[in-house]
Amino acid sequence: MATALIDIAYLLASVLFIFGLKRLQSPATARYGNQLAAMGMLIAIVATLFIRNILTPAEMIGGLALGGLIGVVLAKKVKMTGMPELVAAFNGFGGLASAGVAGAEIARVMMPNAEIGPDGMLFSTTAAITIALSILIGIVTFTGSFVAFGKLAGKISGNPISFPGMRLITLLLAAGAVAGGVFMVMGAGEFPQVSDPVVTGALMVTAIAFILGILLVIPIGGADMPVVVALLNSYSGLAAAATGFVLDNTALIVSGALVGASGFILSNIMCVAMNRSLLNVLLGGFGGDSHEGESTTMSLEGKTVQSTTPDDTAILLSYAESVIIVPGYGMAVAQAQHAVRALSEELLKRDISVKFAVHPVAGRMPGHMNVLLAEANVPYDQLFEMDDINGEFETCDVALIIGANDVVNPAARHDKSSPIYGMPILNVDNSKTSIVLKRSMRPGYAGIGNELFYNANNRMLFGDAKDSINEIVAEIKQL
């Protein structure tokens, strides 16, 4: 009876998770969806607490209170620009939790009063394999996420880090992890003692997974971190699902599969938006922290760049009929999003159409730019995805590019020698005038010069984006 009640509660939780995710399909229902999912989690937790025979409530309440407190502080304190780091850290915690639960399952069968499984074995082959997998994925997610966290937070160099023979070592370690798993399977069926192959194998898998997670993420450049964070999100789901296999717990399997699918879809979207394969991203070595120095592309030499002033830009904007703003991560770095919103409102007052074109890889994680703009009170119906707005640049009077670079480089369309060739871009060069707000001529993440800057209908507005936009807004108000 009690187990049936638990199963029903878990089923309810799984259904609420699916409904919650479904409501994320529109910004209007998304908040409610998230609350539904949280409700599902509460049901699962309460059911577990009340129905299972939990014998030591003190440690448990302590753990819940401590974790809850840390969670609340982290969630309240984080700045929206720091969201990718936080999500990376949460992924890591999720991985560690899954590995821990699977590891503790070994401890459970070591207890003298442990239940015998349905197959008559204390520790079946299936249990050995699933525990090994759960520990492996969980710990790889844990250390990988914290390397990603370090890179995103600037605590570790964003440059790809590698050393000779690194891939070989990674492969050998992966083989070692498999060996550890085999060790555990060989020990299955026996009564596990601390000296048994099961425990040795589990420790082996843990240690190897720890190093493997680090080695898998350090060779990947800072610019590729969005893909990595999405992929680690997927891993954290798979780790939870693997733990579900260990515990024969449907709620864990369903939620883990949902999250695994979500992370996989997001990593795929990011890869398509950069015209790279997932394998290519994972092998690493591409891009790093922003490269200093001028463009080195030969074909751009001899061409000139035309610069403009905030006053001229203000005049141009106030006589426009339609304006498209292309924000990039540089906008967030300059903390210019509130100034941009003020500009947008000022133009809307004058019946000028203002749209925001958001490239899928703008920002430091999928959808990051949208969150930053939402925080600055830009309504979400003013934000457009690349495919929906690319046709509109032809009829647009002014395209204002703020802190974006590689995603508007026309070389991606025709220059086969360019590292970003084939990457889908925003066609700002089709607009009547494009204005690029930028500190200097420094290239973007991919470290390549931008042809757009040399176009006849392009103007550069050098300086701090926030200051420039504030000046433009002040000038428009006077016109």
Added chain:
Amino acid sequence: MLLENIIVFVLAAFIGMEVISKVPQTLHTPLMSGSNAISGITIVGALVVAGMVGGDWAKWIGFVALVVATINVIGGFLVTDRMLQMFKRKE
């Protein structure tokens, strides 16, 4: 049992693909943090482990798992809510 679990996993993965591929780009960041909170469902396993009477090291592993899973769940849902309340329509 293993086969049943695999069936559940595969079907749930299909539902996930179906539901999540329709989430617009605007909501991808909240989707990541929200789905991450959902993967904190491991908390259920951690609760059982932490509540067991077992060896000392089992208890400690369980305790750590419980703390990090709770951070994941509480922090994940809260931060997602914080983000989603910022998304507003044009007045």
